[in-house]
Amino acid sequence: MNSLNHHGNQASCSSRAASFREQLSLLAIVHHLEDIAEDIASGRQVKALHAIQELSGRTLDDMRESLGDHRSLAAHRPVHEINLALHGVRRAVLEKRAKFEAWAYRWDDDAFIVEDEETGLYLRVDPADNWSMSTDGTPDFLIADSGLVSMVAALNDTALAEEVSRFSNWLANREANQ
Numbered sequence: 001m002n003s004l005n006h007h008g009n010q011a012s013c014s015s016r017a018a019s020f021r022e023q024l025s026l027l028a029i030v031h032h033l034e035d036i037a038e039d040i041a042s043g044r045q046v047k048a049l050h051a052i053q054e055l056s057g058r059t060l061d062d063m064r065e066s067l068g069d070h071r072s073l074a075a076h077r078p079v080h081e082i083n084l085a086l087h088g089v090r091r092a093v094l095e096k097r098a099k100f101e102a103w104a105y106r107w108d109d110d111a112f113i114v115e116d117e118e119t120g121l122y123l124r125v126d127p128a129d130n131w132s133m134s135t136d137g138t139p140d141f142l143i144a145d146s147g148l149v150s151m152v153a154a155l156n157d158t159a160l161a162e163e164v165s166r167f168s169n170w171l172a173n174r175e176a177n178q
Helices: 015-041 045-073 079-088 090-101 148-156 160-176
Strands: 105-108 111-116 121-125 130-134 143-146
Touching: 015 045, 079 090, 079 148, 079 160, 090 105, 090 111, 090 121, 090 148, 130 148, 143 148, 148 160
Parallel strands: none
Antiparallel strands: 105 111, 111 121, 121 130, 130 143
């Protein structure tokens, strides 16, 4: 993954993550615009026109998807409630994921650490569930956030709204069985 630094909270739905995704999208748009400018300069106006139409369509699709994610979050439990519940079972959650993925992990006091050179994953979760992760094979931490919901979303490469939906159901079932 590319550099990503965000902090998840209920009100913003990981506003820094969304901001970063927007920055990546904007960077991709800039690269496409540079290619389009090169096509125009080289006399390939028709190719440039098609590229502009494709770029505008993809940008609109991305915007619609982002709005849908934000709307779907409102139908579920607040992220901070889910994170609080997960914090209570954090050791089991983290160890279960590590065992499932066959990661080499360790505990340093109450900090969970994965340094798996084979898969290229480096993960650290501090006692307050602030986490940092690198998936590009270097121990440089390129993704950082707080809360286990956003960490699971990053590990699963899913939208935060999808994990909030899943964990909302988990929390409702957990409360019903208490």
